Amino acid sequence: MSTTTLLLTMAACGAVTFLIRLSFIAFGHHLPDDPRLGIVLRYVPSAILGALIAPEIFAVGGAADFSPDNPRLWAAFIALLTAWQTRNVLVTIATGMLALWALQAIRF
């Protein structure tokens, strides 16, 4: 895709994000004050993150790979345990990358 497409797409993403942040600050008196909104929104982060993670582990480069030989599967599992124990984003990323490199080094 072209540079113009990249710029315009990014600007549109920024505009959407800005309008979401502006919504109640600027137009609060026109928006519904419905507690059900909060109940639906609470599942957005978990759902979108689940949907983003799976292809990064099981479908690198487009083809699905569920085999136990997939090093990303095991590195992701180690990262999951690390995140669970430490609740620390940086420690999780560092541990996961080290695990992946170690697994790749063993295999090749």
Place this chain on the structure above:
Amino acid sequence: MNDSSPIPPSPRAEFLGGIRAELPLLLGVVPFGMIFGVLGLAAGMPGWAVVLSSSLIFGGSSQVVFAQLWGAATPPAVTVATIGVVNLRHLLYSAAVADFLRGLPWRWKLLLAYLLTDEAFAAALPRFRDGPATPHRHIFLLGTGFTLWAGWQLSTLAGVMLGSTIPAGWSLDFSIALTFIALLVLAVHRRSDAGAALVAAAVVLPAMALPHKLGLLVAALAGIVAGLALRHFDGKRA
């Protein structure tokens, strides 16, 4: 609550108070910004675009998603819709601070809305909720928001400079998945949250066959519905 103070804090005092409240949070934000800079390059975005996204989009996890979708040649409309869903939670922040910003001029509302990120909101909310309702309290949010903004821009730039020196073949794109895993664990508090993530993950793999990369949105929607359906199994906690 505390209205006993005879002189309300000056704009300068509010701004400095915001900076002080935000600084500890930068400890987590700056390394994340650097990682984003590195993985943005690894996802195939040009360096200038990675840096620019930090001011245009200005939302950490949504910028990671943007880089990933860009790398996968996703149609622009689907990318914009997906980023909108990722940042939808900011509706709640907007609603939470709206009462405290009522009556401000438009330029303040626009500026503070732009700066309303997870971390700026988290650091400013105690001041709004528990501090005195004085005329300059919105400047506290300017202090937290500006501090986070400056830290995010500089750390992204540093990450891009660092990333351009890292050779390809280090599988650094995997740090995208690792970031999401860490954020997911932090987002899951109840069984229904975990259910939403698992259903979305199960649906996205077959849904990747859908045209225009719509699988991500379909899977997220399935996960949200699953979470709502499962919330009756969460027990009695509020």
